[in-house]
Amino acid sequence: MYGEPGIGKSALLEEAVAESAGMTVLRATGIEMEAELAFAGLDELVRPVAGLIGRLPPVQARALRTALSLAEGPAPDQLTLGAATLTLLTDAAATTPVLVAVDDAHWLDEASTHALLFAFRRLQAEAVAVLITARNGEGCRFTEAHLPALTLAGLAPAAAAALVQRVAAIPTDSELFERLHRETAGNPLALLEAARTLRTCAGAAQEPDGPLPVGPRLTAAHAARLATLPEPSRRAATVAAAGYSGEASVLVAALHDLGLDSGALQALEAAKVLDLSGGKVRFVHPLLRAAAYHTAGPEGRREAHRALARALADTNGPANRDQWSWHLAAAAAGPDACAASALGETAARARDRGALPAALRAYERAADLAPLPVDQGRYLLAAAEVAQLAGRGDRALVLADAATRTTDDAAVRAGAAGLRSQILLVRQPPRRVHDQLVDMASGLEAAQAAPLLVAAAGAACMGGAILQARVTADRAFALSRTGETAVFDHSAAVMRAHTMMLAGERREAAAVLGHCEEFLTATDPLSIGVEVTSFSAMDLMWLERFSTARTLLERAVRCARRIGASERLVPYLTVLADTQLRTGYWDDAYASASEGAALAGEIGQPVLQAYAISTLARMEAAQGRAAECLEHARQFRELLRGRGAELVSPYMEAALGLLELGTGKDSEAAARLNDLQQQLVRVGLREPTVLQHQSDLIEACLAAGDASGARATLAELAGQVQQAPSRWGLAVSARCRGLVEADEDAYAEALRHHEQLPDPFAKARTELAYGRFLRRQRKRGAARRPLIAARRTFERLRADPWTALAERELRAAGFETPIRRSPEPFTLTERETQVAALVIKGHTNREVAATLFLSEKTVEYHLRRIYTKLSVRSRVELARCLAIDARRA
The missing domain is CATH 1.25.40 (Serine Threonine Protein Phosphatase 5, Tetratricopeptide repeat)
Structure with missing residues (x-):
């Protein structure tokens, strides 16, 4: 629910909570002064069900405990923390429906907001209801997420009149009431405040030019209410407003430091300014807190923060130390080395807990307070590094530049240069x-x-x-x-x-x-640069050391999943998908590429997202799924527009060329692939195994009647293979020689090389070409064997256009045995494909949920849909249907 202050958002939320009998209610309220405290909102929300954290998958439990300062550990990844929040909510709803009520979400700390948004977006089949209130125009992340929304408007005159009559006898047909309704625009809180003011200060209504204390002047009305209190109570209200946690014991200690006693708090409670129930100090309305803080003046606010800092100085626990450091910072009237150092430690703790927005603000404030230029530079560089991790590259560049302008320290300047290079690379x-x-x-x-x-x-x-x-x-x-x-x-x-x-x-x-x-x-892959693992695995793949590449990548994926390192997981998954595609594990490749593309989109890695999408498109092209391939091509171009990633864009052109070749658009395929070849010559790419498109170009040229073009491309390919032999190059150049020169021995040579190459699609295409050659040589009996083998492989890979070609050749060779069709699994969505690929490997629903950052209920929902679509009833039947060995990990 959205609306202006006082419109009734909180009242409606309270009404929903009152009507939630039989539900577990989880509540959190955003408070302006706590917006800097990482995970304060999440901690408040999940506290009633914190006992369930131990039931979460270990990596999620560790992430949540670390974020909530229940345990120490490495910084939790945002996706893992969001998945942990989702799992906790769904576990809580397993026996009793859950109502999540978040009030004043515009003041919720960013770290909590990220985790909750991740969970809320993925609620699908769970017994969890979510109600959120936020002010209009506050830049709330929940607003930006486009969740279903209700915007509250002011009360109609009749409803406004009924409300005003509760507090003041103002005739509803009078000019005064009309003015009251007009100037409040029906805002319920403004109506009540103005009516009470008019009741006690009737003269105010008679001022011809004097505005009523309503609308945007609500805070001023609260300040006037505080002004009537004794001076000790006003000072106590300022201290209470300056506090972060609302702990009564800390507030009382701060008041004693100022020579005030707890009687000032009781006076504020009696005046209906504070609520002291439950050992917490709360203002009865956020605007009262704002008025108490901002009307105190700069020195009054600094005095309050100094007192609170002294009250927290000897306390233990990271949460109290973080509050202490922020109070020191707020109390500083200028550079302060102690406050800067304390905030630096707070920032490091926030970073280690995965609260990157809080860490960024703390480092920036530490730089403001540091008296020495070298310390300012170090804090600014640390802030820049955190901003980059948080996906705020523009801010990171500004901070890195500021760090180098601030100090000549060699380490700072080198660090800023390295950081700038990483950011510029993708921008x-x-x-x-x-x-x-x-x-x-x-x-x-x-x-x-x-x-x-x-x-x-x-x-x-x-x-x-x-x-x-x-x-x-x-x-x-x-x-x-x-x-x-x-x-x-x-x-x-x-x-x-x-x-x-x-x-x-x-x-x-x-x-x-x-x-x-x-x-x-x-070496632990997470302890070295991501480019070391990704580039080396890619090179090993091109060198056809597939087993080593897969071992390296699968280990890296496991390590990244274990700690939830999503930024590392994306490049590992994208290269792994390419490796799986080249070795015939197409279902695994589709699942890996789908997951990689989705994660890259979540965390803002467009080039890697495009690479993953191109892998999906290559499979869709081979399988003749034109609509999906073309849609992925559109997404691909949108992602790379203006980025100049000229060694990534060819992957999609190769996929589209294969689609056109397989679906009979030979001239279009030849033109596209020839343009691609010329582009690669210009950029200096000399390794044919990178894109593997030249054999497609040769076939397309022959089918389009361009024999000279086919011979020229074959000569170029053969020269590259002779200079740097590869099994793929030797096999496909021999196949293409058989096509161009009608050489039977070349096909036999190609098949010998294929025996050493774990690429069933490439081998089947050679078998298809060989069988077609034998049939045209009137060796129909000999043609059947390679054609049957090709058709079997194409059918298993669901490469429908190529299956149809093999069947046509078999019929021409006089082979009329009925063709048995396997079920078509790619009526499944990408998410269903990911779930299916993990389920048939033996993962439980809970393990699948943890891996894909879903809830267990959502996995069950997808699995039911998979079973229905594929007409299977068990995981064993599902594995058989998808033609994947379920024993492979």
């Missing part, structure tokens, strides 16, 4: 980023310059400047080996190998990666 045209980073690296010491050059080489690769990337990667590698110890820097080595692969230096890349393999397999 500006990659080639421009390369030039900027190379300029930044010039003149720096080797230890500072090498990481910038590694990032610069990566940017050049993304931008399609492969030869330039090769030169820059060599410089980074050389710098990483300088110095007395000549330490082999694996980031630089992996980047060097990556550029070698793209430039067609396959043997050299394999040699460099060979030096890194022991390090890669023995």
